[in-house]
Amino acid sequence: MIEKLVRKNILEMTAYASARSEFMGVAEVFLDANENPFDNGLNRYPDPLQKRLKDKIAFEKGVNQEQIFLGNGSDEAIDLLIRIFCEPSKDEIITLPPTYGMYKVSAALSDIKVATIPLTADFKIKTKKVLEQVNERSKILFICSPNNPTGNDIPLEQITELLDNFKGILVVDEAYIDFSEQDSCTKLLAKYPRLVVLQTFSKAWGLAGIRLGMAFAHPEIIKLLNKVKPPYNINQLTQSAALKALEDPNEKEASVQSVLQQRAFLEQAFSSLGFIKKVYPSDANFLLVQMDEPRTVYHFLLKNNIIVRDRSTVVGCTGCLRFTVGTPAENEQLITILKNFKPD
Numbered sequence: 001m002i003e004k005l006v007r008k009n010i011l012e013m014t015a016y017a018s019a020r021s022e023f024m025g026v027a028e029v030f031l032d033a034n035e036n037p038f039d040n041g042l043n044r045y046p047d048p049l050q051k052r053l054k055d056k057i058a059f060e061k062g063v064n065q066e067q068i069f070l071g072n073g074s075d076e077a078i079d080l081l082i083r084i085f086c087e088p089s090k091d092e093i094i095t096l097p098p099t100y101g102m103y104k105v106s107a108a109l110s111d112i113k114v115a116t117i118p119l120t121a122d123f124k125i126k127t128k129k130v131l132e133q134v135n136e137r138s139k140i141l142f143i144c145s146p147n148n149p150t151g152n153d154i155p156l157e158q159i160t161e162l163l164d165n166f167k168g169i170l171v172v173d174e175a176y177i178d179f180s181e182q183d184s185c186t187k188l189l190a191k192y193p194r195l196v197v198l199q200t201f202s203k204a205w206g207l208a209g210i211r212l213g214m215a216f217a218h219p220e221i222i223k224l225l226n227k228v229k230p231p232y233n234i235n236q237l238t239q240s241a242a243l244k245a246l247e248d249p250n251e252k253e254a255s256v257q258s259v260l261q262q263r264a265f266l267e268q269a270f271s272s273l274g275f276i277k278k279v280y281p282s283d284a285n286f287l288l289v290q291m292d293e294p295r296t297v298y299h300f301l302l303k304n305n306i307i308v309r310d311r312s313t314v315v316g317c318t319g320c321l322r323f324t325v326g327t328p329a330e331n332e333q334l335i336t337i338l339k340n341f342k343p344d
Contacts, residue, residue, distance in 0.1 A: 002193060002194065002218065002220045002221060003220075005085050005139060005168060005169060005194075006084060006085060006224060007083075007084065007085065007086070007087055010083075010084050010224065010227070010228065013227070013228075015226075015227040015228070016231055018033070018045070018048050018231040018232065019032040019033040019045075020032075020033065020045055020047065020048055021048045021049065021231070030044065033045055042236055042237070044236075045232050046232055046234060046235055046236040046239055047239070048231050048232050048233075049226065050070050050234050050239055051065070052239075052243065053070065053234075053239050053242055053243055053246075054068045054070065056242075056243060056246045057070075057214065057242075057246070060246060060249060061184075061186060061199075061214075061216065062186070063186055063189065063216055064219075066219040066222060067189060067216050067217060067218070067219060067222060068214060068215070068216060068222065069214070069215040069216075069217070069221075069222050069225040069226065069229075070212060070213070070214060070215075070233075070234050071212075071213045071214075071215065071225075071229070071233060071234075072211050072212075072213070072233055072234070073200065073202065073211045073212070073213045074173065074175060074198045074199070074200050074213030074214070074215070075102050075106070075213065076213060076229070076233065077196075077198055077213055077214075077215040077225065078102055078103060078106050078142075078171070078173075078198070079106045079109070079110075080225050080228055080229060081140060081169065081171060081196065081215075081225070082106050082107055082110050082112055082140065083110055083228060084224050084225070084228060085139045085140055085168070085169055086107070086110060086112045086139045086140065088110055088111040088112065089111050090137060091112055091113070091137045091138075091139045092107075092112060092113035092114065092115050092135075092137050092138055092139065093107050093112055093113075093114055093115070093138075093139065093140040093141070093142060094114075094115045094116075094117065094130065094133070094134070094138055094140070094141045094142065095114055095115070095116050095117075095142050096116070096117055096118070096119050096125055096130070096142070096143060096144075097116050097118050097119070097314070097315045097316065098118075098119065098123075098147075098149055098150060098311070098314045098315055098316045098317050099119075099142070099144045099147060099148065100142075100144050100148045100173060100175075103142045113137075115133060115138065117129055117130050117133060118315055118316060119147075119150075119316060121316075122152075123147060123150040123152050123280075123316070124154070124155070124158065125143070125154060125158045125162070127158055127161055127162060130162065130166075131162070131165050131166065134166060134167075134168075138166075138168055139168045139169060140168055140169045140170075140171060141162065141166055141168060141169070141170045141171065142171050142173065143159060143162070143170065143171065143172050143173065144172075144173040144175075145159070145172055145173070145174060145177075145182075145185075146174075146176040146177065146179065146180050146182075146282070146283040146284040147284075148175070148176070148284070148286075149286075149288055149309070149311045149314065149317060149320075149322045150280060150288050150316075150317070151176075151280055151281070151282030151283060151284045151286055151287060151288050152280070152281060152282065152283055153180050153182045153283045154172075155182075156182065156183065156185070159172060159185060159188075160188065163188065163192045163194075163195060166194075167194075168194065169194050169196060169221075170192070170194060170195055170196070171196045171197075171198060172185045172195065172196070172197050172198070173198045174197055174198060174199050175198065175199065175200045175202070175203055176203055176204075176283070176284035176285060177199060178203065178204030178252070178256050179203075179204065179256060179259060179260065179263075179282075179283060179284050179285045180283035180284070181283070182283065184197065184199075185197045186216050189216060189217065189218065193218040193220070193221075194218075195217065195218075196215055196216070196217040196221060197215070197216040197217070198213065198214065198215055198216075199213070199214045199216070200212070200213045200214065201213070201214075201242055201245070203285060204252055204255065204256050204259075204285075205242075205245055205252050206245075206252070206255055207241060207242065207245060210237070210238040210241045210242065211238065212234065212238050212241075212242050258328075259285045259325050262325045262326070262327075262328060262331050263282060263285070263287065263325045265328075265331060266287055266323065266325060266331055266334075266335070267279050267282075267287060269331075269335045270287065270289050270323075270335075270338075273338055273339070273341075274343075275291050275292045275293065275297070275341065275343045276289060276290070276291050277290045277291055277292065277319065278290040280320075285324060285325050286322055286323060286324045286325060287322070287323050287325070288311065288317065288320050288321075288322050289320060289321055289322075289323060290317075290318075290319045290320045291319060291320075291321065292319070292343055293343055293344065294310060294312040294319050294320060294321050295310065295312065296343070296344065297321060297338075297341060298310045298321060300337075300341050301334075301337065301338075304337045306333070306334060306337065308321050308322065308323050308324075309321065309322040309323075309324075310322075
């Protein structure tokens with residue numbers, strides 16, 4: 001049962017009840033929340049449970065509204081999950097490096113141990129080793145798929161094997177799922193009540209600036225997330241921008257197709273450069289590229305006003321830079337500049 005995994009103080013606490021969360025129905029006069037009464041479009045607090053937005057997301061994603069939590073980026077959901085399920089100074093999370101760094105940061109903030117089990121050389125999970133390392137304090141397993149910074153999908157067969165055998169909360173972070181041909185793990189929610197799937201409006205939807213993350217899970221987990229979140233964690237401007245984007249999902253799909261075409265262009269272009277050693281296959285909107293003298297290349301690009309991500313010191317990514325797929329013009333500019341790079 002999910003309840004057995006939850007910290008006792010979380011189960012026993014009384015959630016903060018905002019004025020709007022207590023009210024159900026229609027009203028004309030609002031004298032409950034000490035707001036400024038003069039209408040400027042933003043003088044009222046936003047819907048604390050984002051019901052209208054969740055209804056649109058539920059339709060788009062093929063889930064129920066009760067299975068959705070919205071956060072200030074996926075980072076908020078990561079932080080809250082750790083605080084709900086992990087007892088400080090006692091419990092641990094499991095991460096599979098190289099992977100997204102915020103799992104480790106959020107754990108450190110809550111004084112939670114991080115057990116790390118590196119991926120294989122081709123960035124697959126060592127499933128047997130993960131299960132061997134699990135103990136009674138292993139509360140959350142984080143899997144990033146497509147993985148950041150490597151770009152590859154984690155095969156669903158490996159994820160389902162872990163879901164069948166890991167007794168804690170398994171979080172699959174799908175920030176880049178729209179660029180992948182693999183099915184989303186949201187299709188597994190009905191079978192696995194301890195599964196949490198994270199997605200975001202920051203990548204394919206082109207809305208990184210509004211900081212809106214999604215968590216899909218069993219309604220009991222969603223209730224816990226709503227219990228501990230700040231009352232109005234998603235502001236009205238963010239909700240409005242997301243609702244507008246959801247009115248035309250074809251625009252998102254068009255941008256995804258452009259990114260996929262440009263990803264293929266960059267992969268071919270990188271492979272033609274003499275100092276490039278390997279271009280890793282990608283199911284995301286970026287490419288991990290291994291090369292000679294990565295730091296020199298990084299600073300060369302900086303001098304030419306191009307910023308990329310240096311991953312050369314990350315476990316499993318020796319000699320690698322990570323390149324986000326840009327616009328066609330940006331990608332042409334990148335390759336033109338790299339052709340002028342002269343290795344020492």
